[in-house]
Amino acid sequence: MERTTRQKTAIQAAIESAQRPLSAQEILEQASLQVTQLGIATVYRNLKSLVLEEKVHVVTLPGENPRYESNTAANHHHHHFQCTTCQRVFDVHDCPGDLKRMAPQGFVVERHELTLYGRCADCNAAAGVAGSAAAGAGAAGTAHACASQHDPA
Secondary structure (H helix, E strand, O other): OOOOOHHHHHHHHHHHHHOOOEEHHHHHHHHOOOOOOOOHHHHHHHHHHHHHOOOEEEEOOOOOOOEEEEHHHHOOOOEEEEEOOOOOEEEEOOOOOOOHHHOOOOOOOOOOOOEEEEOOHHHHHHHHHHHHHHHHHOOOOHHHHHHHHOOOO
16 A cells, blocks of 8 residues: 655645546646645656556546546546636536447447537636627737636646
């Protein structure tokens, strides 16, 4: 059994308190509020340990770096929403249901994953404000106003 460190505790707390899947960078930013001078290598090392201990689940979206969520969230069937502006990922607790009827005849569906894409509430609100401000001055730069607020790097 792995020992529990302040860093590992802060990383796990960041994941659990977020209530949404986080990237390693987002975890670093949140956990650094509790443990100063936390490095990205320490975050990855502890994420690996937490995944092996089945305390954290990896969320994989096509073409994206992995994100991590609490196994509490992962233990019930749910889907995800990715904001196309800020790139954050959120849990979606509704499901379209049994998708077996969509499979070709003779195929057996064993599981499914669904990812919705669009703007999150924060980015949608910012785009509405930016869109109102830009209406008098033209729409140039409206899409970039929100992206700069949520720089994922």
